[in-house]
Amino acid sequence: MxxxxxxxxxxxxxxxxxxxxxxxxxxxxxxxxxxxxxxxxxxxxxxxxxxxxxxxxxxxxxxxxxxxxxxxxxxxxxxxxxPSAQQGLTAPLSPPLNESSSVYAFTNASSDFYLRLFTVNKVSNGELTGPSRNVTYLGYPPYSVDFGSGINCSTTYISISFPSPPQVIPLPVYVNAGPSITKVTGRITLVSTVPSVPIEVLGPDYVVVPLAPVRSALYSVQVCSPVNASLGPINDLIQGLRFSGRYSYSISVPYANPITGVPAYRTGWCSDYAIYAAHALEEEGLSAEVAVGYIIQNGRASGLDYHAWLEAFVDGDGWIDAEVTPPSLTAAGGAGGVGGVLIGLVVSIPSLLALIVAFMDRVGWHR
Structure with missing residues (x-):
């Protein structure tokens, strides 16, 4: 980083x-x-x-x-x-229907990449909740993060344009959508923005917030082959949930807890599958979270492409992104889901609170 x-x-x-x-x-x-x-x-x-x-x-x-x-x-x-205590980010657990979106982006990235906003790791009162974010970087691009590592790495440049300025600048990550893990995202660099504006990066999962409106962003992204042979638990989940034919996709589910509901009813929304998969990997001793962002389809992403997927940490390879939702989701041409305007709003306030808290600590100001 x-x-x-x-x-x-x-x-x-x-x-x-x-x-x-x-x-x-x-x-x-x-x-x-x-x-x-x-x-x-x-x-x-x-x-x-x-x-x-x-x-x-x-x-x-x-x-x-x-x-x-x-x-x-x-x-x-x-x-x-x-100003009050710093909070984490939240996202709806179930998708509100007929919600317009202020997020719309064009990109030269292939459909193997998703636009990642942030991660969440808890379910509470019908919402996905993320960890507390501190301001880890404040300045101008370029900004790099070593997301993962591997062998036989290649670097590609990805450009994204935003017809409407985004609240959060997404990070393009390679998401394995096949029956096994074949690629790992390595170093991600936000090379520049147009116009050139300062950014704040919130940890621990690299939420990139522009401090002024941006029209486009340029990235360099490494894509590598994994070096670790102990990917069996992740591959087993991908094959069992996504490719076995025993699970279906639905935005209406008869359960409240995905951890118990997915295996019992074998249906769910994308966040349900990602939550269940992350929990299953944690039971295996691996660190895992739910990544939220956008699927890239035909070079564009919008609120209709809002999505959740699995992100797991493997020693030697770093964070690995994998699709665990049954393929009927992407075959239908959309994530069927959450309006990006909601996510943009809930992201902006906690990030500013984090900035305020950091500044207040520096000057000794207290309410």
Missing amino acids: SGLGFYPGRSLRQVLLALLFALSSLMVTQANGSTIFVVGGRAWVGEPLGNGSYVLMSVNSSGATIGLLTNGSLRIIYFIPS
């Missing part, structure tokens, strides 16, 4: 001098190791992003305002009322 934390780019002296000459109403000072900007009588805590830009935050009793200072110009990005 790329270096963690904040980086200043140019020297602090150069940045401050440039800003002081650019804005007569801007005052700059230092406190508690952070840069404090005073704009129009209001104090802002600043963190350098490089290229002379800063993320600024101002907190009062009503909430927190976040802005982006670039070339001496301050632009307000978000307002979050009453």
Whole structure:
């Protein structure tokens, strides 16, 4: 993974001098190791992003305002009322029908790649819930993560355009959809965005959030052959759930708990199969989670292609993505599912809370 934390780019002296000459109403000072900007009588805590830009935050009793200072110009990005404890991400367990989507993307990636948003690892009150996210990186692309490893690796460049700016920039990952694991996603690099904007990356599963609207993204992705021979449990699940003919796909199920319901009724939605498979692998001693994102079909992905699949960690190979839902899902030409607008909304708020918490810790601010 790329270096963690904040980086200043140019020297602090150069940045401050440039800003002081650019804005007569801007005052700059230092406190508690952070840069404090005073704009129009209001104090802002600043963190350098490089290229002379800063993320600024101002907190009062009503909430927190976040802005982006670039070339001496301050632009307000978000307002979050009453900052509270950091939360994880959530996604609906069952798909709401007839839901429009604000997520639509065109890509040159093949259908072997899915667009991965984040992972979840728990089921609670009808929702999939992910772990807490910390801000692990704040800066400009390029940003790389060593997702997995293998042998005989090849690198491909993948471009994605967004007719509507996304709340989260998805990561393209190779998903094994056949009866056995044949490929592993290696290093993923977000090479650049258009326009070039700062990003924050939330851990532990690399949720990439742009701090300004983007129209496109360019990636380099390694695809490797696995080196580990102990893939039997994953292959057994793929073959038993997806290719045995004994399981069917349905968005309406007679059970509440996929872990017990899938083997009992042999039907379910994509998240049901992914949850059951992840639990089964954990029973075998492997780490596994449910990845959520979009299937790429005919070079595009939209809210109708929203999907959940299995992501398992194997020593020596890293995280491996696999399709465990019966193939009737993709044969029908869509995931039949969740509106991307819902996911975009639930992703944005926790990511900002994480950023606010990190900034408050740096300046010692408490409610």
